[in-house]
Amino acid sequence: MPDLRTCFAAGYACLAAWANLLDRINVFPVADGDTGTNLRISLAPLRDTEQDRTATPSLLTRCAIGNSGNIAAAFFREFCLTEQVADLAERAASGREKAWQAVAEPCKGTMLSVFDSLAACLAAHAASSERSEPTSIYPHLRSELQEAVRSTPEHLPDLKKAGVVDAGALGMYIYFDGFFRALTQQEDQPNSILSVFAGQLDIRNSFLSSRPSNAINSTGTITTKTCCANAVLRREGQGGGSGNPGDTMTVAHAINAIKALGESVVVLEDENQLKVHIHTDNPEQLRRKLAAFGTVISWDAEEIKENQGTSSQGRSQESEMLSVTHPALHILTDAAGSMTRKTAAQHGITLLDSYIIAGDDVRPESLCEPAEIYSRQRKGGKVTTAQASSFERYQYYESLVRQFGPCLYLCVGSAFTGNFAAARAWKKAHDSDNLLTVLDTGTASGCLALIALLTAQYTQKNRTPEEMITYACTVMEKCREYVFIDELKYLVAGGRVSKAGGFFGDLFGVKPIVSPINNIVQKLGITRNRKGQLTFALEKLQEEAVGSTPPLILLQYSDNEQWVRETVQQQVRELLPKAKILLTPLSLSSGVHMGPGTWAIAFAPQDF
Numbered sequence: 001m002p003d004l005r006t007c008f009a010a011g012y013a014c015l016a017a018w019a020n021l022l023d024r025i026n027v028f029p030v031a032d033g034d035t036g037t038n039l040r041i042s043l044a045p046l047r048d049t050e051q052d053r054t055a056t057p058s059l060l061t062r063c064a065i066g067n068s069g070n071i072a073a074a075f076f077r078e079f080c081l082t083e084q085v086a087d088l089a090e091r092a093a094s095g096r097e098k099a100w101q102a103v104a105e106p107c108k109g110t111m112l113s114v115f116d117s118l119a120a121c122l123a124a125h126a127a128s129s130e131r132s133e134p135t136s137i138y139p140h141l142r143s144e145l146q147e148a149v150r151s152t153p154e155h156l157p158d159l160k161k162a163g164v165v166d167a168g169a170l171g172m173y174i175y176f177d178g179f180f181r182a183l184t185q186q187e188d189q190p191n192s193i194l195s196v197f198a199g200q201l202d203i204r205n206s207f208l209s210s211r212p213s214n215a216i217n218s219t220g221t222i223t224t225k226t227c228c229a230n231a232v233l234r235r236e237g238q239g240g241g242s243g244n245p246g247d248t249m250t251v252a253h254a255i256n257a258i259k260a261l262g263e264s265v266v267v268l269e270d271e272n273q274l275k276v277h278i279h280t281d282n283p284e285q286l287r288r289k290l291a292a293f294g295t296v297i298s299w300d301a302e303e304i305k306e307n308q309g310t311s312s313q314g315r316s317q318e319s320e321m322l323s324v325t326h327p328a329l330h331i332l333t334d335a336a337g338s339m340t341r342k343t344a345a346q347h348g349i350t351l352l353d354s355y356i357i358a359g360d361d362v363r364p365e366s367l368c369e370p371a372e373i374y375s376r377q378r379k380g381g382k383v384t385t386a387q388a389s390s391f392e393r394y395q396y397y398e399s400l401v402r403q404f405g406p407c408l409y410l411c412v413g414s415a416f417t418g419n420f421a422a423a424r425a426w427k428k429a430h431d432s433d434n435l436l437t438v439l440d441t442g443t444a445s446g447c448l449a450l451i452a453l454l455t456a457q458y459t460q461k462n463r464t465p466e467e468m469i470t471y472a473c474t475v476m477e478k479c480r481e482y483v484f485i486d487e488l489k490y491l492v493a494g495g496r497v498s499k500a501g502g503f504f505g506d507l508f509g510v511k512p513i514v515s516p517i518n519n520i521v522q523k524l525g526i527t528r529n530r531k532g533q534l535t536f537a538l539e540k541l542q543e544e545a546v547g548s549t550p551p552l553i554l555l556q557y558s559d560n561e562q563w564v565r566e567t568v569q570q571q572v573r574e575l576l577p578k579a580k581i582l583l584t585p586l587s588l589s590s591g592v593h594m595g596p597g598t599w600a601i602a603f604a605p606q607d608f
Helices: 004-017 019-024 035-042 053-063 066-079 085-102 111-127 134-150 157-162 167-183 205-209 251-258 283-293 317-321 341-346 370-378 390-404 419-430 445-459 465-478 489-493 499-507 530-544 561-575 588-594
Strands: 222-234 263-270 273-280 295-306 330-334 349-352 355-358 361-364 383-386 407-411 436-440 480-484 511-517 520-527 551-557 580-585 599-605
Touching: 004 019, 004 035, 004 167, 004 390, 019 035, 019 167, 019 390, 035 053, 035 066, 035 167, 035 361, 053 066, 053 263, 053 273, 053 361, 066 085, 066 111, 066 167, 066 263, 066 273, 085 111, 085 263, 111 134, 111 167, 134 167, 157 205, 222 283, 251 263, 251 273, 251 283, 273 283, 273 295, 283 295, 330 390, 330 445, 341 349, 349 390, 349 445, 355 370, 370 383, 370 588, 383 588, 390 407, 390 419, 390 436, 407 419, 407 445, 407 465, 419 436, 436 465, 445 465, 445 480, 445 511, 445 551, 445 599, 465 599, 480 530, 489 588, 511 530, 520 530, 530 561, 530 599, 551 561, 561 580, 561 599
Parallel strands: 330 349, 330 407, 407 436, 551 580
Antiparallel strands: 222 273, 222 295, 263 273, 355 361, 355 383, 480 511, 480 599, 511 520, 551 599
């Protein structure tokens, strides 16, 4: 019998691999297209098979975001404490109860219905004569959970109008299917959710067109005045008193009172703290009201922007580089390239994440806030990276070829990660239809992003798969990148430079210039200041880009966006007025190891 922690990680891997689909069909309670994203962030603590199980509930509370993420966290805070198979039914029942209690207005047709079915199936199994045989539960459990998801439109009118199942419910089905397949050691190939829920995974055009036209902004996104707020309250009166009038109120009464302050309210209790998720039209007034129930120690609020599906009513300047159609090969690449999720989506590219570990917090790379990461590093906090497990990567490959058919994986250099080897291993074992083509680009950060962007642009001209692959290989040869490191101490912390070398380098103001290409990181020189870095960059552009086809230039920043935008970009534009210049955050895989203050320039001709 496998370790249960391995099963929790397997469930997360399966969920993460289908998160993009969950985002696409997200309709209820708000069609904001982030259910899959929020679940990936909120349940990330479950992927760590070495973690102390007793610490997981608090980590889940801390990581939970969004409506779906907070409800899921309420369930898994209990379920993750399962220590043996015999405890599954009890923990599922407890988690189901906590999830229902956490929601101000719980209703069927959401992930709560999946929790109901799971708890009922496990309870029935525990009472049956087959309870000692875990493998006997899987077929019936799978069938019941599938039915719980299929029936969600019968409970929620918006789902019925849209023609889709509930995204959160589907996410929990995918998770539990992965969990119980690992637990019962199923070796057969599972039926794809695309066939299991056929006809319920595409939002109807009639639903999209019925959205209020006056709420569509210039980017084709529906906007509302409602904000999504998240707060953490510390109730110090539980132990010593802080003078706050809310401290004398019982936790139960405080939670009930908070639930009346807005919509889509979810409240999680964690020791002397309350984690609150709430939708409101007046965030500042809400914050003042929450202060009556405890000290507000964490707060954020952002406007909800509803997803308009595949509407093309408006495109940002960044997306004008190309208009996405359906190429012969769907392009995927690693988030180790300097490309945001927004840019990738606009160009029809799928990003595969590694993970950023900051203290106890773990997040998929493309879902981190770079400013928070660099601020933590500057304060001396430990930040590092971790690769997705081979199993998780395999789930992604399987998911993508099933969703898109033939795919071209432009992989981060094999010298930098094990992604290329993992993709080749999956292809050898599982890709009998030859749907996944894997190219080792030998690059990372800016060059990797350029290779993907230019290949995506090339695919819009109805190219054959063979032409696309040949083009991508040509781009690899023509891309150039120069990375300017500000302080060596971050490379020292990651083991890239000796402690002595880092100390004396920083002492004497050494700022290395490197180029990660052809599966090696070449050291090209050193400078003493930003002026020297910029001079070097302009000289390289003068040598390699002036006089040729106007290049596509990627300017990448860490925590120095203003300087890169106002100084570097201006001088590059003066040198190459016809060049296409994109400004983007440096990939966090690179930024974490090279540290705050790092910036980079990558470029390649746009047409050859």
